[in-house]
Amino acid sequence: MDTNPAALCPGCFQSKGRATPCPHCGFDEAAPRPVQALPLRTLLHDQFMVGRVLGKPGGFGITYLAWDQLLEATVAIKEYLPRELVVRAQDSRTLHPHSTDENDLFRYGLEQFLAEARTLAKLDHPNIVRVRQFFEANGTAYLVMDYYQGCSLAEHLETQPNSRMNESKALALMQPILDGLRTVHAKGFLHRDIKPQNIYLAETDFGSVRPILLDFGTARQAIGERSRSLSVIISPGYAPFEQYHRKGQQAAATDIYSSAAVLYRMVTGVVPPEATERMAGDELLPATEFGVSPQASAVLALALAMKMDARPESVAAFQQMLQPSVARAEDMPPAVPSSSKVRPEVRHPSGGASLLPGEKQRQGASPSLFEQRYQDHGDGTLTDLSTGLQWMRCSLGQKWTGTTCAGSAVKMTWDAIMPNGQQKTWPEFAGYSDWRVPTIDELKTLVYCSSGQPDYWKVTNSACKGHYVRPTIHLEAFPNTPSICFWSASPPTNYSYGAWPVSFNDGYVNLGNKSNGSAVRLVRGGQ
Template sequence: MMAEWDTLCPGCFGDKGNQDVCPRCGYDESERRTPLVLPYRVVLNGQFVVGKVLGKPGGFGITYLGWDINLATLVAIKEYLPRDYAGRDADHASVMAHSREDANLFRFGLEQFLNEARTLARFDHPNVVRVRSFFEQHGTAYLVMDYLQGVNLAEYLASHGGRLTEAQAAEIMLPILDGLQDVHSKGFLHRDIKPQNIYVTASGRPILLDFGAARQAMGERSRSLSVVLTPGFSPYEQYHRRGEQGPWTDIYAFAATYYYLLAGCAPPDAPERVAADELSPLSALVPGISPDLNAAIMQSLVLDAGARPQDVFMFRDMLRGKAVPPPPAVPAAPARVAVPVSAPAAPPPLPSVSVPPVSAPLPGAAGAPVYAPPSASSPLPYPLPTPPPYTPPPVTKKSPVGAWIVVMLLIAVAAAAGLFFFGGSDAAKKKSEPAAAPPVRTAPAKQQQPAEKPPQPQPTTPPKATVTDKPATAPTTPAEAGKPPTEVAPPPSETPTPPRQQPAVRTQPPAEKPATPTPPKRDKGSLW
C-alpha cells in the first residue's frame, strides 16, 4: 500500500515519478532534513500522508503539509513535539520524553493540546482556521486542519514594502477581529496573536491560526514561559504565571500586530516598557492616521490590563469614536469570575458603563472556557453610544472671606446690642461728649476718655456715622444699633476722615487740658 505513495511529491503531492526534483513544483526531496521531523510519506491514522514541513519547526510542535487519502485534498498536520521535553525515537517516528520529570510535563502538555483541538473543532468562522480531525499516535498527538495556500502576515508585509496603508491594514485586521470575537464568544482565548499566526491566502483572505493556549498552560506548569511569549506582541500579564488573562490579553496582541503593519516595526517588549515606556504613538510614525484608529491601538497597548478595551465590542466602538476606555487609575477586579466589570464610580446622576463579565482562565484547562462569554440572546454588554468621559461639574463654593465677614458682622451687631442694653451707665456718663471725632487723634486704641476739644459748630442735621473715641463702643441711639456694623469705624491708626462739616481748628493743644475735664454744655445739635 505504501508503494502507491512513493512517487508522490512531498511538496505538492503530485506524481513526480522517480525524480528527486518535482517537475511540477520544483521541490527537491534529496535536500537534507533535520532528524527531528517525520520521514516523508508516513501515513497517520490510516488517512493522512505526511509531506514537507510548513514553515520552521517550532519549540512546541511541527506542522507538515499532508494529503487526505479519503477526501483527496491537501491538509495541514500539526504534531505535538515540545523539543525541551521530548524527542524522536530511533524509529524516526515515535516520540519519547527525555526524562521521567520531562515525561510528566510532556503528558500534561499533550492533554492541553488535545483540549485545544477539541475547542478549535467547534469553530466555523471564515477567518479562523478549521480543524478537521485530531488523534493520538506515535506517543504524541496530531491535529489536522485545512491547508491554506498563501503566506503568513510577516511575509505578506515584507512583500508589500514593509508597511501597509491604513486601508490595506484594515482589510486584514478587521476580518481577524471578527474571528477573534467568535473565539471569545465561545469562552476561548487565542493567547498568541502575532504576524506569524495570521495567514493571508492567495485570494487575500486573512486566517487566524496556531492558538497558544496549550503552550501557555505548559509554560505555567513548567515555570518557563518562553514557549509562548513573543517579544513585542505578548502583553505584560503573560510574563507572570499569576497574571490575569482574558479578552484584554488578546486585544493587546491584536493591537500590537495592527501597530506592526502600520509602523513597520513591533512595539517594544512589555517588560522593557515598565521602567521606561518608549512606545511611539502611531500618529508620530504614520502621518495622517485616523485619530480614532490611533487612539484605539494606543489605548489597547497600555501595560495596565484594566485600562485597555476589555473586549472586541469596546475596541470596535473605539474605532468608531464611540467608546471610552477605562481609566488606568481604576485597577482590574481581583477576581474575574463571572463578575461584571464596571466603569469608574460616578455621582448618582450619571449611569455607570459596564463591560461584559469575564473570569480568570482555569488552571490546566486549555480547552475549557477561560471566561464567561456573553449570552447570544443578551443585549450588548454596554449601551451604545457610550457616554463621554464624566467630568464633575464645578462645585460652587462660598467664599471663606465672605463667610467670615458675615460672621463678624453678626458678632459686631450682637456686641453692639449687648453694650447698648447692658452698658447704659457708661453711656450716661458719656452723653455729654461731642458727637464728632477730633481731626487729630493721639490717644491709643484702648483710651477710655477722649481729649477735650473746643465746642464745634452746631450741625443742622446729625451726621449719619458717628466716630467714637474708642473702638467697639455701643451706638448712641437704638436706631443706630440696627445699622450694619460696617458703619462702626475700626480703631484708626492714622488721622481719620473728618466729618462733613469741618470743625473749628483747635486753639490750644491737647496737652493743656485739665486733669479732670468738665463736661461742656449740651449743644443744640447734639443727639442727646
C-alpha cells in the same frame, strides 16, 4: 491523476513520477529536512501521508503538508512535539521523553493539546482555522486542519516597502481577524499568542485574501506555566505585561493588546517595545510619527495601554473605535520616526490559548472603566455617573450613527456659541431641548489621562503626564473626538477677550482668545 504514493510529490502532492526536483513545485526530496521532522511519506492514522514541513518548526510543535488518501485532498497536520522534553526513537517516528520528570510535563502538555483540538473543533468561523479531526499516534497527538494556499502575515510584511502596509488596507485586513477573535471569546477562550506569524493570508478562488487566525497553542502555555521559565510562552513586543507573570490574571484585554501590537506592526513597520521595557520606561512611539492617522494612533495607544482596565473592554469595542479610522484612512507616504529605538520583526514558536473565566464568572467580574464612569442611553448621549451630567457623545458637527460619531467636529468662535456671554438655544437632541455649553469645571471632568498621571480622571488645570493616549478623553465614551481645544462657557473675570477651553490633546486648561475657532460638546443637567 496518479495517486500512487510513490508518484506523488511530498511538496505539493501532484503526480511527478520519478522526476526530481518536482516539475510542479520544485520540491527536492534530497534536500536537508529538519531533524525532528517525521520521514517523508510517513502514513498517519492509516489515512494521512506526511509531506514537506510548513513554515519553521516551533519549540512545541511542527506542522506538515499531508495527503488525505481517503478524500484525495491536501491537509495541514500539526504534531505535538515539545523538543526540549522529547526525542525521536530509532524508528524515526515514536516520541520518548528524556526523563520521568519530563514525561509528566509532556503528558500534561499532551492533555492540553488535545483539549485545544476539542476547542478548535467547536469554533465555526471563516477567519479561524478549521479542525477536521485529531488523533493520538507515535506516543503523541496530531491535529488535522484545512490547508490554505498563501503566506503568513509576517511573510507578507517582509515583502512590503518599509516592511509596512497602507493604513486603510491594514485596518480592513485586521477587522475579519477581530471578528474571529470575538467568536473565540464568546466560546469562553483566549488565544494568548496573536502575532503576525499566527495570522495566515489564505488565497481564495476569487483572487482575494482571507485572513485566518492560527495556532491556539494551549500546550505551550500550559507547559510554560509549569516549567521554571516563562520565556517559552512570551512573544516579545506582542505579549502584554500580565503574561510575564506565571499566574497573572489574563482576559480579553490580553488578546486586545496583542491584536493592537500586530496592527501597530502592520502600519508602522516596527514591533512595539517589549512590555517589560515599557514598564521600566515607556518608549512606545505614537503611530502618528510613522504617518498613521491621529484617529488610528489614538486607538492603538489605548489598546496598548500597560494596565488592562485602561484598554477597550471587549474586541467589539476595539473594533468600534477603529471604524472611524477605517473610514478616514488614506494612502500616506511612510514617515521617518523621531527615534531609532525600534525593534526588528521577531520570530518565535507558536502557541498560547487558554480558557476564559466562565460566563457567570465574567458577569460577576468588576465593571470596566467605561461602565464605572458612564451610563450609555443608546441615543447618542450618556450620563457621567460621578457628576450626574448628561453629555452628547459627539461633538457639534458630527453625527451619531448608532455606534460612533461620523464626520468632523466644527470649529466655532466663542461669541458664536455664547452670544453676549449668554447661553443660546440649541436644536433638540435625544428628546431634550435644554442643551448648553458646559462650564470649565464641567468640561474638565471629561479629561481622561490613560497614563494615570496625575490621575485617570483629571480635575486640575495641568496637563496629563507620562505616556498617555491622545485625545485625552475616553474614546469608548466619546468616539472620534479630535485632539483639539473645546470651548467652555466660562470667561475669566479680568480678560474680556478671552475664555477658558480644554485642550484634549494633552488635557491642559489655558486661556483662549474668543476669536479662535474651537470645538464644542454640549451638556445638560447640573447647575
